[in-house]
Amino acid sequence: MEAEIRKAVEEAVKALKEGGIILFPTDTVWALGCDASNREAVQKLISITGIKSNKGMILLVPDMNMVYKYIKEVPEIAEEVVEASDTPLTIIYPQALNVAPEVTAEDKSVAIRVVTHPFCTAMLNRFGRAVVTATEGFTEDNYPALFEEFDDEITAKLQWQANPMLEAGFTGKPSSIMYLGQGGVVKIIRK
Structure with missing residues (x-):
């Protein structure tokens, strides 16, 4: 199994470095992603x-x-919040850096999640950069909990897709979302 995971990590990283779009499990749901x-x-x-x-x-x-590579000034409380969270947590930070402009909101903020999924973490460590993800137009009530839920028309356009055996360790539910601004501003967007 470990050899299969290492091989999958190398294949995913190769596709990302070549500018490809990949399909892979995260700690929440399956996602489409690329080099941010x-x-x-x-x-x-x-x-x-x-x-x-x-x-x-x-x-x-x-x-x-x-x-820290992607945010101009990370709010002091950020590390404590991430460490204290016992479920997947996406944090919206102000003043994004080093990402394609399409990734940021109009106010230049960006959503970031520190993942805990074993494959996803290994892939990101090996790649050495953030991966931006998108779920294929699903609504909050209809996230792609399973690999099979992704449309064949979508998967035909991908450079690489993970084997469904890699999904162990994900919740099948979207993350909580919080905004952390400068000066201690905290807003809960989704619990």
Whole structure:
């Protein structure tokens, strides 16, 4: 099993480095993703999913150290909040850096989640950069909990997709979302 995971990580990273779109399990749901800093790949992701630019897009990172590469000034409370969360938590931070412009909101904020899924964490560590994800236009009530829920027309456009055996360790539910602004501003967006 470990050899299969290592092989899958290498294949996913190769596809990401080549600007490809991949389908993989996260700690919440299956997601379509690409290199968050590659504008052409991000535009391709937007085209494939049909989502509006930056709507429903989340950066995935393996740890808080990587968050600092993408945020101008990380609020002091951020690390404590991430460590205290016992469920997947996406945090919206102000002043994004080093990502394609389509990934940020109009106010230049960006949503980031530190993942805990074993495959996803290994892939992100090996890639060394954030992956931006999008769920294929699903609503909050209809997230793709299973690999099979992704449309064949979508998967035909991907450079790589994970084997469903890698999904162990995910919840099948969307993450909680919180906004952390400068000066201690905290807003719960979704519980």
